[in-house]
Amino acid sequence: MEAKRPTIEFFFDILSAYSYIGFETLLSLDWEVNIALKPFLLFKVSKESGNIPPAMIKSKRSFVLRDLQRQAGHCGIKFCVPKRFPINTIPIMRFLVLLNETNRIAAFKATKVLFNLYWGCGFDVSIFANVVEKLAYETGFSKDELAGMYKKSNEDENYLQILDKNCAEALDAGAFGAPTMLVKLTSASHKEFFFGSDRFHHIQEYLESEQPALIPSKSKL
Numbered sequence: 001m002e003a004k005r006p007t008i009e010f011f012f013d014i015l016s017a018y019s020y021i022g023f024e025t026l027l028s029l030d031w032e033v034n035i036a037l038k039p040f041l042l043f044k045v046s047k048e049s050g051n052i053p054p055a056m057i058k059s060k061r062s063f064v065l066r067d068l069q070r071q072a073g074h075c076g077i078k079f080c081v082p083k084r085f086p087i088n089t090i091p092i093m094r095f096l097v098l099l100n101e102t103n104r105i106a107a108f109k110a111t112k113v114l115f116n117l118y119w120g121c122g123f124d125v126s127i128f129a130n131v132v133e134k135l136a137y138e139t140g141f142s143k144d145e146l147a148g149m150y151k152k153s154n155e156d157e158n159y160l161q162i163l164d165k166n167c168a169e170a171l172d173a174g175a176f177g178a179p180t181m182l183v184k185l186t187s188a189s190h191k192e193f194f195f196g197s198d199r200f201h202h203i204q205e206y207l208e209s210e211q212p213a214l215i216p217s218k219s220k221l
């Protein structure tokens with residue numbers, strides 16, 4: 001009988017460079033876990049937790065830029081500073097919510113495309129025309145279908161509500177930034193909170209504490 005798998009809920013915003021690194025790292029791990037995408041809004045989570053975004057503190061901003069370049073290089077992830085930052089990611093995050101509700105695999109592919117276009121190539125992903133072609137190529141949807149989904153996600157308030165619900169869920173669990181990960185072991189009744197793209201070794205130890213067999217022995221972070 002197959003072992004039940006733990007779940008990692010990945011809370012992210014395309015605006016967040018460390019979420020980009022966290023997403024790429026998470027996808028590269030061959031852990032036997034379920035991954036649930038949880039699009040949320042970094043600004044809302046920062047504000048409502050009383051945090052100050054790192055880019056607003058001068059010394060932190062210059063460190064963060066160097067840190068991101070070093071960390072992306074260390075992980076073998078393409079990185080560049082986008083021409084426009086910050087951008088309004090609400091419309092594109094609403095679109096990812098819709099996709100995630102209707103086609104999980106396409107949501108993973110679209111998230112990868114959007115992170116890569118913004119943090120890997122520097123394109124302004126808040127302009128749908130800049131991203132639709134690449135999204136169509138990677139997800140298999142036509143450009144018209146994607147444009148229809150984008151329109152629907154930004155007209156139907158249900159998708160904003162899901163985005164807000166994801167923010168509230170993360171905040172309730174103690175979130176103050178991104179990426180936030182909530183890990184649910186199969187035997188646990190609670191979700192364990194982790195913050196940052198640089199804490200996968202902690203998550204690994206946590207997962208191994210329950211079912212070491214789900215983590216290949218070569219998977220040392």
Ligand SMILES: N[C@@H](CCC(=O)N[C@@H](CS)C(=O)NCC(=O)O)C(=O)O
Nearest residue numbers: 016017018176177178179196197198
């Ligand atoms: N050390 C973490 C830093 C993550 C980070 O700084 N994330 C930003 C958003 S891109 C944030 O939410 N910062 C809030 C904070 O550091 O309090 C990592 O490597 O991932």
